Amino acid sequence: MVAPALLALALGTLGAIADIPKPRLHSPNTAVAGEDLWVNCSLSPNAPEDTRVSLVAQNRFGLPLDGSCSDLDWFLKQCQYLVPEDEEGELNVSCEAQTMPYGSRRESQQIRVHAKPRLDCPAQLNWTEGENEILDCRTRGIPDPELECTKDGNSVPVGTPFRAERIHAGIYLCRARNDLGSAERNVTVWVQYSAPFPLLPVLLGSLIPFLALLVLTGLYWWHHHSIEVGEYWLWKRHPRPPGHQGATKGLP
Numbered sequence: 001m002v003a004p005a006l007l008a009l010a011l012g013t014l015g016a017i018a019d020i021p022k023p024r025l026h027s028p029n030t031a032v033a034g035e036d037l038w039v040n041c042s043l044s045p046n047a048p049e050d051t052r053v054s055l056v057a058q059n060r061f062g063l064p065l066d067g068s069c070s071d072l073d074w075f076l077k078q079c080q081y082l083v084p085e086d087e088e089g090e091l092n093v094s095c096e097a098q099t100m101p102y103g104s105r106r107e108s109q110q111i112r113v114h115a116k117p118r119l120d121c122p123a124q125l126n127w128t129e130g131e132n133e134i135l136d137c138r139t140r141g142i143p144d145p146e147l148e149c150t151k152d153g154n155s156v157p158v159g160t161p162f163r164a165e166r167i168h169a170g171i172y173l174c175r176a177r178n179d180l181g182s183a184e185r186n187v188t189v190w191v192q193y194s195a196p197f198p199l200l201p202v203l204l205g206s207l208i209p210f211l212a213l214l215v216l217t218g219l220y221w222w223h224h225h226s227i228e229v230g231e232y233w234l235w236k237r238h239p240r241p242p243g244h245q246g247a248t249k250g251l252p
Helices: 002-018 199-237
Strands: 025-026 030-032 035-042 051-058 067-073 076-082 089-100 103-120 122-126 137-143 148-149 154-156 170-178 179-191
Touching: 035 051, 035 089, 051 122, 067 103, 103 170, 103 179, 137 170, 137 179
Parallel strands: 030 103, 122 179
Antiparallel strands: 025 035, 035 076, 051 089, 067 076, 089 103, 103 137, 148 154, 148 170, 170 179
């Protein structure tokens, strides 16, 4: 009599498990990083009232997302999750119907996470004239963003080596775009170069003062000599009386 009783109990348990209603998960196929994700988990209104529903959302590492849930009815639960800003890849959402003590049934879905463009660019770059340099600016986002960098309205290669010249110095505007938006960054580029020795300015700077000094010396000598010659001829024409001081100037 024991065996038939156990068999009947087992069959009853299996029947109860089979009667657990299947939950229905209502969730979008995609989500956006940094925005809210709304998910519903429901049962048929004909399901047993002792059945409860629950929702779980996890990131790609299996960690639960922050969120808040509310029971709209005994057979309907709604949850609001905040998708992290740096989330990329996929989320896993599970809707579970549980009937104690028999067990539970679950429905799960993978949600693709889209992300707005993000730029990783240095604030400034120091290049050397004549060397092969790279404008290194990277972008992230889903779908993959289109990246463009310009200087004075002209596009420049990104991530490709090119020979640096002085004209490459300046401010570059880098912009990334996808369907969700855009991101911009400014990159200041400095180009170091060796200036040739300014021989002509140095020579002119040294020669001009020397010539000026030479001219001033010549003028001074000519002026002093002219005074002496004038005094000599004045003495010759109007000799001073004997005994006057300077009367014998120039005489042995």
